[in-house]
Amino acid sequence: MRLSTRVGLAVGCTVPLLVLASGWLLTHLVARDLHRAGDQHLRRRAAAIAPDARALLRASAGNRPRAADVRERQLFSAALDVGVRVQGPDGVFSGGPQPGPSARLPERATGPFTVRDGARSWRGLARPVRGGTLWVFAPDTADRAQVLLVRRRVVFTALLAAPASGVLAWALAGGVSAPLRRLTRRTAGLDPRTSGVRLEPERTGVTEVDELSSTLRTVLARYDEQAARTAEALDTARSFSSAAAHELRTPLMSMGTNLDVLGLPGLPDADRDEALADLRLEHARLRHLLVMLRELGRGDLVEAETFDVVDLADLADTAVAEVRRRDRAADIALDAETGLTVPGWEPGLRLLLDNLLANALAHGRDPAGVARIRVEVRRAGQEAVVVVADQGPGIPPEFRQRLFERFQRGPDSTGSGLGLTLVAQQAALHRGGVGVTDGPHGAGARFEVRLPLDGTGVPGRRDWLIGTAASGGPAAGTNRSQGFPKDAS
CATH class of the missing domain: 3.30.565.10 (Histidine kinase-like ATPase, C-terminal domain)
Structure with missing residues (x-):
């Protein structure tokens, strides 16, 4: 796989993930801000209608139905856009938008909470009043259609960004890797075994490509050096064998003559001893010569x-x-x-x-x-x-x-x-x-x-x-x- 294709695929897979992660974070922050604004509104509404709720509970406790009806209407009128539920010892008074009776409310709430009633979600706030509890409710604005629309658009943007970013990254990577392709073409025809042509220094502006070119020149230089040393070693080996053959010829012929003399029948002891002494001398000379040739070749190859x-x-x-x-x-x-x-x-x-x-x-x-x-x-x-x-x-x-x-x-x-x-x-x-x-x-x-x-x-x-x-x-x-x-x- 080409480098530009690898970069394009990598970017095409990474960018959508980044878009989705950013969209999730953005949606989460928006929902939190909406919750915060709605909760602040609930607190203000609860503080405004708390006196009416206390008056309603007092009227209900004093068995004054007409006064209780009046207080109830005043309570619901003051609630404006929030739902109200007042729970006292003599009953429950509720009005306005709120979850149904089947929705389970928290037994003890110290702050705003979320409660679900079927498919809908509500934000609620409980506030104790003398003789009972005041509950105020408002629809959860974080689940409104606008937030859902933002989520859908984030997903759509991620799907669109995948091919667009991949193609753009592929094009950019292709341009950036052009010096590398030129270096490949320059080195493709180099054969250090048959040609002495080597890479010329050329600045491309891309640090990695320049470093690779320098490394290739170094490798080729080392190859040339080792090839020269190998040629020297071969020449040394040939010269060693030639010199050894030339210098060993005379002592070997002398040793052969002495061996022939030793093979003569009836050879006197004095002649035999002389021939053996010559053989020992030539043997020592041969051994010394081989040692010296070995050391000479060893020095040439150090x-x-x-x-x-x-x-x-x-x-x-x-x-x-x-x-x-x-x-x-x-x-x-x-x-x-x-x-x-x-x-x-x-x-x-x-x-x-x-x-x-x-x-x-x-x-x-x-x-x-x-x-x-x-x-x-x-x-x-x-x-x-x-x-x-x-x-x-x-x-x-x-x-x-x-x-x-x-x-x-x-x-x-x-x-x-x-x-x-x-x-x-x-x-x-x-x-x-x-x-x-x-x-x-x-x-x-x-x-x-x-x-x-x-x-x-x-x-x-x-x-x-x-x-x-x-x-x-x-x-x-x-x-x-x-x-x-x-x-x-």
Whole structure:
């Protein structure tokens, strides 16, 4: 059912009820006013004829018939337009319009009352006089034909108002809903799956329609956003499978070769042990590679709702304690500014710290083979700075530009080549950057991550697993940080 039809029916049903209710109230008020005027007239008549009624009762009690007849005529003459009934110990005297003898009068009346005599209704008033009771009566004017006529006209008006108000409301509702129909026509041709055309802002003057239009634009914008995120997720899944297939090919071929060697008859124990060691190494590398690819894809798909306030000092303390537990021979110093927080994704920031520490443990050992690592978390203006420095051989300047790209490994590295890529991804995700310079006193490597303290809580770049050229490639995240100043401390 159309909105205009609903409004027309609602008004067409409501208006007659309002007319009937108003008419009933009006008739009730008119009847009450008529009662009040009639009762006032009865009081005046009763006060005027009360002396004659007392005289009539005295004459009747003194056995003076002639005097009683005279008093009775005087009483009825003074009554004028009301009926009179005088009730005394010696009889009842009545005259004028009044209910018949069969009508039952109240035994004790303190004010005006209504009594019915067949189809007629009377207003009455009783007044005690010496020796009896004086009753005066008048027809009930509230039941007169005029009042009945008013009631009939109210009913007729209600019946006439039903269709008239319904049609008028339908016409008005049709005009008012015209902007809504225009909005319907504008949105009917929109198909967000096949077209990028969207609603343009248009003021109609009707608040509800404008709000609905704004809501539709918001819904379509959210649809576009989710569609883009779905496309990104599909691209990430395709890139994940492609990267995994490419990177797993070599270790799987190596594992296959070792399995063939193990199947040779008469294989010496030394060769068998070497093949098994290679298999264990390749198995660990495969498992680590899959974990790193999973974390890279997870970072690309993180949503803004997962961002919260993260305490970097506590996070660094936890990460360092875990590394100390795994490698008790490592010398790790932590200098963290207490209470330093940033808006971010806590699992991602923990992954950033873990990978920097793992990289320092793997490649940052001094000539004596001891990992000496310094971790610093501090505030620098409107940024939080995380520094991980080691005493290892360092990183040649010509290799630093490609250090954070996917699957970039040094000549002696047995890792997946994704650890530092994950660090760069998380820095970019938090709208920050990462850079590498020489370590303290020119020895080792010094990794520095800068994160904004007043971030918007909206993830930054998220295409590290896809790595398209349009986005500048994964290494683009390091350009911002190549100019980080070397911290001599």
